Amino acid sequence: MSIDWLQRAVVQAAGLHPYVPGKPVEQLLREKGLSEATKLASNENPYGPSPKAIVAMQRAAAEVHRYPDGNATQLKQVLAARHQVGSDQLLPGNGSNEVLEILIHAFAGAGDKVVFSQRGFIVYALVAQAAGAVPVPVPEADGLSHDLEAMAKAVDAHTKVVCVANPNNPTGTLHGQDALQRFLDALPREVLVIIDEAYYEYVADVLGDSWHRLEHPGLVICRTFSKAYGLAGCRIGYAIADAGIVAVANRFRAPFNVSLPAMAAAIAALDDDAWVMDRVLACQRQRQRLEQQFSTWGVLGGESHGNFVLLRHPDAGRILHMLEDQGIIPRPLAPYGMADFLHVSVGTEAENSRCLEALAEILNEVG
Ligand SMILES: Cc1ncc(COP(=O)(O)O)c(C=O)c1O
Numbered sequence: 001m002s003i004d005w006l007q008r009a010v011v012q013a014a015g016l017h018p019y020v021p022g023k024p025v026e027q028l029l030r031e032k033g034l035s036e037a038t039k040l041a042s043n044e045n046p047y048g049p050s051p052k053a054i055v056a057m058q059r060a061a062a063e064v065h066r067y068p069d070g071n072a073t074q075l076k077q078v079l080a081a082r083h084q085v086g087s088d089q090l091l092p093g094n095g096s097n098e099v100l101e102i103l104i105h106a107f108a109g110a111g112d113k114v115v116f117s118q119r120g121f122i123v124y125a126l127v128a129q130a131a132g133a134v135p136v137p138v139p140e141a142d143g144l145s146h147d148l149e150a151m152a153k154a155v156d157a158h159t160k161v162v163c164v165a166n167p168n169n170p171t172g173t174l175h176g177q178d179a180l181q182r183f184l185d186a187l188p189r190e191v192l193v194i195i196d197e198a199y200y201e202y203v204a205d206v207l208g209d210s211w212h213r214l215e216h217p218g219l220v221i222c223r224t225f226s227k228a229y230g231l232a233g234c235r236i237g238y239a240i241a242d243a244g245i246v247a248v249a250n251r252f253r254a255p256f257n258v259s260l261p262a263m264a265a266a267i268a269a270l271d272d273d274a275w276v277m278d279r280v281l282a283c284q285r286q287r288q289r290l291e292q293q294f295s296t297w298g299v300l301g302g303e304s305h306g307n308f309v310l311l312r313h314p315d316a317g318r319i320l321h322m323l324e325d326q327g328i329i330p331r332p333l334a335p336y337g338m339a340d341f342l343h344v345s346v347g348t349e350a351e352n353s354r355c356l357e358a359l360a361e362i363l364n365e366v367g
Pocket residue numbers: 042043094095096097098121165167168169196198199223224225226232235236237
């Protein structure tokens with residue numbers, strides 16, 4: 001039997017880089033022989049989901065012998081009312097990651113260009129590559145913040161998709177709506193522009209209603225329930241876009257791409273704004289605490305607008321291993337070309353205390 005086809009696939013896949021997630025707690029426990037560890041690597045909400053979402057998931061669990069509503073009708077109704085858009089302008093997905101995948105695959109084919117910031121969320125590059133498109137990373141002017149002017153200049157007749165993470169992960173930087181609108185005005189009308197707002201709830205007061213404030217025919221706003229809503233394990237996110245864009249994207253979507261418990265949890269979580277707001281405020285207070293301490297130690301890597309902070313130190317790699325030895329899992333940023341940075345998600349007050357105590361000891365030793 002000829003396995004040429006398999007060899008060809010292996011060679012093709014070898015050029016693709018898989019996404020490297022934060023190290024799971026169980027893996028660190030095994031590696032280090034520890035009995036407990038704290039994961040501060042994936043920008044998760046450390047407080048858990050809203051109690052209303054938990055009840056909704058428990059109810060949904062008894063119904064999972066049935067397929068979910070493939071059109072996500074009820075979720076779309078709730079989101080449409082919240083965002084003052086039509087249900088046909090909403091594209092729910094298995095995490096906003098899947099929404100990004102669907103959109104990039106739908107709008108950028110072989111040879112088309114996808115423009116993004118070099119230290120923007122890494123999934124844009126990975127998905128563009130997997131779609132056969134040409135990834136066009138644009139360096140940041142200051143090493144952290146999207147250079148919107150340079151990104152606009154990088155767009156040419158072959159560019160089909162532009163991705164902007166606002167705030168960005170991993171750098172935590174934020175652009176105001178005026179700067180974004182100037183950027184949109186500088187782009188051709190026929191380019192799809194994905195504004196990825198995975199951390200929107202942490203900057204809602206600054207950004208306001210992006211969909212109604214920004215204008216571009218190819219505008220897409222991406223949101224997720226993974227961060228402020230505490231539903232990362234459910235995998236649910238969505239995009240808002242023109243109905244025509246959503247209709248195209250729907251042709252690239254798998255049937256039943258959002259699970260029944262995920263939809264139930266999201267609908268219930270949207271009905272618990274007070275809970276979400278309370279946790280967002282707690283996270284912001286804890287972020288400030290971490291940033292102040294990092295700044296005092298001279299290791300603050302930049303101001304963050306997400307639910308994470310940046311540590312910068314020439315010995316970041318060594319610090320990472322020393323933190324892991326103490327059962328704390330930060331995220332290395334070497335895949336972003338930021339080998340002297342560590343990314344630390346904001347945990348609960350107790351988790352952050354543990355992290356700061358460990359860091360105080362480590363920095364004492366490392367210098
Ligand atoms: C900027 C950004 N966009 C999208 C995602 C994907 O999130 P999810 O697929 O959990 O919705 C993440 C996750 O970390 C992110 O940081």
